[in-house]
Amino acid sequence: MKNSFLDGNITVSDAVIPIVSTSIDFEDFLGAVMVRWGINRNHYRVSPGLYAIGKPSRESDVFVTANYKLSFDAVRKNLSGENGWILVLDTKGVNVWCAAGKGTFGTKELVNRIRMVELEKVVNHRRLILPQLGATGVAAHKVREETGFNVHYGPVRASDIKEFISNGYKADKEMRKVTFGFKDRIKLVPNDFMYGKFYLLGAMAALFIISGLNSNGFSFREFSSEGGPAILKIFLAYIAGIVITPMFLPYLPGRHFSLKGFFAGTLIFLILLMLKSSGRDLIEILSWFLVITAISSFLAMNFTGSSTFTSLSGVKKEMKISLPFQIGFASIGIILQVVGKLI
Numbered sequence: 001m002k003n004s005f006l007d008g009n010i011t012v013s014d015a016v017i018p019i020v021s022t023s024i025d026f027e028d029f030l031g032a033v034m035v036r037w038g039i040n041r042n043h044y045r046v047s048p049g050l051y052a053i054g055k056p057s058r059e060s061d062v063f064v065t066a067n068y069k070l071s072f073d074a075v076r077k078n079l080s081g082e083n084g085w086i087l088v089l090d091t092k093g094v095n096v097w098c099a100a101g102k103g104t105f106g107t108k109e110l111v112n113r114i115r116m117v118e119l120e121k122v123v124n125h126r127r128l129i130l131p132q133l134g135a136t137g138v139a140a141h142k143v144r145e146e147t148g149f150n151v152h153y154g155p156v157r158a159s160d161i162k163e164f165i166s167n168g169y170k171a172d173k174e175m176r177k178v179t180f181g182f183k184d185r186i187k188l189v190p191n192d193f194m195y196g197k198f199y200l201l202g203a204m205a206a207l208f209i210i211s212g213l214n215s216n217g218f219s220f221r222e223f224s225s226e227g228g229p230a231i232l233k234i235f236l237a238y239i240a241g242i243v244i245t246p247m248f249l250p251y252l253p254g255r256h257f258s259l260k261g262f263f264a265g266t267l268i269f270l271i272l273l274m275l276k277s278s279g280r281d282l283i284e285i286l287s288w289f290l291v292i293t294a295i296s297s298f299l300a301m302n303f304t305g306s307s308t309f310t311s312l313s314g315v316k317k318e319m320k321i322s323l324p325f326q327i328g329f330a331s332i333g334i335i336l337q338v339v340g341k342l343i
Contacts, residue, residue, distance in 0.1 A: 003018075003047075004027050004028070005020050005021050006018050006019070006020060007019045010052045012058070012121070013118075013122065015050075015117075015121065015122065017085075017122070019051070019052045019053070020052070020053060020076050020086070021076070022053060022054075022076050022079055022080035023077075023080075024073060024077050032070060032073070035191075036187060036190045036191055038190070038191045038194035038195055039194075041191065042093060043093065044068065044069045044070070045068055045093035046069050046072050047067070047088070048067050048088050048089055048090035048113060049087075049088055049113075049116075049117055050085060050086070050087055050088075050117040050119065050122065051076075051086040051087075051088065052084075052085060052086075053076060053082060053083060053084045053085070053086060054079075054081070054082055054083035054084065055083050056083045056084050057083065058122065058123050058125075059125060060083050060084045060085055060123065061084045061165070062085045062086075062087055062119065062128050062129065063075055063087070063129050063154070063161070064087045064088075064110065064128055064129065064130045064131070065086060065088055065089070065131065066088070066089060066095055066096045066099050066105055066134075067088045067089065067090055067092075067093060068091060068093050068094055068095045068096075069093075070095065071095050072086070072088060074158040075161070078158040078159050078161045079161060079162075082165070085123065087113060087114070087117065087128070089104070089105055089109045089110060089113050090104070090109060090113070091104040091105045091109070096131050096134045097133040097134075099134075100133060100134045101136060101137070102137075103137060105134045105137045105138070106137040107137070107138050107139045107143060110128075110138060111147055115147070119147075119149070126148050126150055127149070127150055127152060128149050129152050129153075129154045130151055130153055130154065131153070131154055131155075131156070132153045132154060132156045132176060134153075135153055152169060154169075154171065154175075155171045155175035156175060156176060156177065156178050157175075160174075160175045163175070180249075182247070185246040185249060185303075186247065188246060189242060189243055189246055189247075192242050192302050192303070193243070195302070196242060196299055196302065199238075199295075199298075199299070200238045203234045203237075203238075204230075204231045204235070207230040207231070207233075207291070207334075207337070208227045208230055210338060210341065211226035211227045211230040211341075212226070212227065213338060213341035213342060229277065233277075233288060234295065236268045236272070236292070237265055237268060237291065237292040237295035237296050238295060238296075238299065240265045240267065240268045240296035240299075241261045241264065241265065241295060241296035241297065241299025241300045242299050242302070244264040244267070244296075245257070245261045245264045245299075245300040245303065246303055249303075256321075256322065257301050257303055257318065258297045258300060258301050258321075258322035259322075260300055261296045261297040261298070261299060261300020261301065262296065262297040264296050265294075265295065265297060266289075266293055268292055268296070269289050269292045269293065272288070272292075273285070281340065283336050283339065284340045286336060287334070287335075287336035287337045287340060290329040290330065290332050291329070291334065291337070293329060294325075294327075294330035294333060295330070297322065297326050297329075298322075298323075298326045298330075301318065301319065301322065
C-alpha cells in the first residue's frame with residue numbers, strides 16, 4: 001500500500017530511518033473505513049521495521065506495535081508532539097491482540113526484529129514499551145536474555161500512551177482494564193456483516209427455493225408470493241446475529257455468544273409473530289423459529305474472537321456444545337418448511 005504517512009528520513013549510525021507523520025489524513029481515514037467493511041483487509045499493513053516520530057534521540061523511547069495499519073496508525077496518532085521510535089513487527093497484517101494469540105506478535109519475531117534493525121546502535125538505553133495486549137505472546141525474560149532489551153508493558157489503549165509517559169511509565173488500573181464497550185462492538189459489525197455475506201446468500205437461496213414448493217411440486221405463484229417474505233426473514237435472522245447481538249451484548253441473557261445470539265433471534269421471531277408474519281400454521285411458525293434462532297446463534301459466535309468476554313479454550317468449548325444444536329435447529333426447521341409445503 002502507499003506510504004503517504006512518511007515524512008522524510010533521519011540517519012542514525014549510518015542507518016536511514018523513515019520519519020512518520022502523526023496526522024491521520026483522508027487517505028488513512030478512507031483506508032480505515034474500507035477495512036472496517038472488509039475491503040482490502042488482508043493487505044492493510046505497513047512494512048515491518050523501525051520508524052521515527054518527531055525528532056528522536058538516542059535516549060528516546062521505543063514503542064513496539066504490529067504491522068496492521070490500524071494498529072500502527074493508532075500508535076503514531078497518539079504520539080503526536082512526542083519524539084520516539086516505533087518498532088513494527090511482522091504480524092502478517094494482524095492486530096496486536098490477535099497476533100499475540102497466534103504467535104506472530106511474539107518473542108521470536110521481536111528478537112529477530114531488534115537484531116535486523118540493529119536497535120542497539122540506534123538507542124543508548126535498553127527499554128522497550130509494548131502494548132499490554134501483546135503480553136500473551138512475548139516472554140520478557142527471553143527477550144532480555146537474547147537482546148539485552150527490557151520489556152515494559154504500556155497501557156491497553158494507544159490513547160493512554162501520553163498519560164502513561166507523564167505518569168513515569170506507570171499504568172493505573174484504568175489503563176490496564178480491557179473493555180469491550182458499545183463503540184468497540186459497533187466497529188466490528190461492518191466487517192462481520194460483509195464476512196458472512198455468503199452464509200446469507202446461501203440461506204436466502206435455500207429458503208427461496210423451498211418457498212416455491214407445494215403439494216403439486218413447484219409453483220411459480222408460490223415463489224412470487226412466498227419467496228420475498230422468506231428472504232426477508234433470513235435477512236432479519238442475519239441482522240439479529242451480526243448487528244443486534246453485539247449492540248446489546250451485555251443485556252442479552254447468557255454467558256455464551258451462541259446463547260445471546262439465540263435470544264436475539266428469538267426477539268426477531270417474536271416481533272414477526274406479533275406482526276402475524278411468522279407463518280400461516282403451527283408447522284411453519286415452528287420452522288421459522290428454529291431457522292431464525294439457529295442462524296442468529298451461529299453468526300453471533302463470530303464475535304468470540306473479537307471480545308474480551310471469552311478465551312480460546314472457552315471458544316472451543318462453546319463451539320463444541322453449540323454447533324450440534326445450531327445444525328439440529330436449522331435442519332429440523334428446513335425439514336418442517338418442506339413438510340409444511342407438501343402436506
